[in-house]
Amino acid sequence: MRGRDIKRYSYEWANLWLIYIPWHFPYQFDESIQGASTKAEEAFKLQYPAVYSHLLQYKESLLKRNKAETGIRYEWYAMQRWGAKYWEDFSKPKIMYPNMTKYIPFYYDEKGFYQNDKSFMITGNFVAYLTAFLNSSLFKFCFLNNFPELQGGTRELRKIFFDKIPVLQVTKEINDSFISKINDIQEKYTTQKAMEIDAMLFELYRLTEEERKTIGFVEIT
Structure with missing residues (x-):
C-alpha cells in the first residue's frame, strides 16, 4: 500500500506486491542457525520455486549489496536489514496513513x-477508537494546525506532531463499540455513518451543543 492509496476509512489498492524475505527464510525462527x-x-x-527462480536472476547483484555480510551472515536472497524486527507489526490491527496529504x-x-515509505502505521491498544478519533471532525477542528502546511496545501503527518496531541483514554469496551462502526463504514462509506x-x-x-455547532456538526435526525 502506497501513501497515495490510503483514503478516509478506505483504500484504493493498486495491485502491487512486495517480496519480503527475512534472514534464514523459511527458518527465520530457528535461533540455532x-x-x-x-x-x-x-x-x-523447494517451498517457493517461482520466487526463488525469479531472484536467482539477480543473485550476482544481490551478493554485491554488502560483501562483508551478504552470503556470510545471511543468505544472498534475504531482503531485510538486521534489526528490522517490527515486520510482525504489519500483521497486527493497525492504523495506516500517508506521510503527506491534503485530506x-x-x-x-x-x-x-x-x-511503502510514503506512509506510516500506528499499532497498540484501542486502535479502532483511535482511527475514529483521527478521522473525526473534532480532530481536524482542534489539531489540524499541529501539522505543518507544505506547498500545495498538503500536511506533513509525522510522529513528532502526533506526540503533542492529547487523546482521551478509553476502555476495551469502548474500543470494541467502535470496531463494528469502523468495519461498517469501511465496508461502504457514507456521510451518515x-x-x-x-x-x-x-x-x-462531553461536548456541549454549542461546541458541536462550533465544530460544524449538525445533529442527525
Missing part, C-alpha cells in the same frame, strides 16, 4: 497490508 544457511536456501527453493485520511487495517461516529466521540468528550 548462524550465518548463511544452505539448509534454509534449499528449503526456500488527512486514516484507515483501520486488519488485512495485513505492507506499506461518519456523522454517527462523530456523535459517539462527542458523547465521550
Whole structure:
C-alpha cells in the first residue's frame, strides 16, 4: 500500500506486491542457525520455486549489496536489514496513513497490508477508537494546525506532531463499540455513518451543543 492509496476509512489498492524475505527464510525462527544457511536456501527453493527462480536472476547483484555480510551472515536472497524486527507489526490491527496529504485520511487495517515509505502505521491498544478519533471532525477542528502546511496545501503527518496531541483514554469496551462502526463504514462509506461516529466521540468528550455547532456538526435526525 502506497501513501497515495490510503483514503478516509478506505483504500484504493493498486495491485502491487512486495517480496519480503527475512534472514534464514523459511527458518527465520530457528535461533540455532548462524550465518548463511544452505539448509534454509534449499528449503526456500523447494517451498517457493517461482520466487526463488525469479531472484536467482539477480543473485550476482544481490551478493554485491554488502560483501562483508551478504552470503556470510545471511543468505544472498534475504531482503531485510538486521534489526528490522517490527515486520510482525504489519500483521497486527493497525492504523495506516500517508506521510503527506491534503485530506488527512486514516484507515483501520486488519488485512495485513505492507506499506511503502510514503506512509506510516500506528499499532497498540484501542486502535479502532483511535482511527475514529483521527478521522473525526473534532480532530481536524482542534489539531489540524499541529501539522505543518507544505506547498500545495498538503500536511506533513509525522510522529513528532502526533506526540503533542492529547487523546482521551478509553476502555476495551469502548474500543470494541467502535470496531463494528469502523468495519461498517469501511465496508461502504457514507456521510451518515461518519456523522454517527462523530456523535459517539462527542458523547465521550462531553461536548456541549454549542461546541458541536462550533465544530460544524449538525445533529442527525
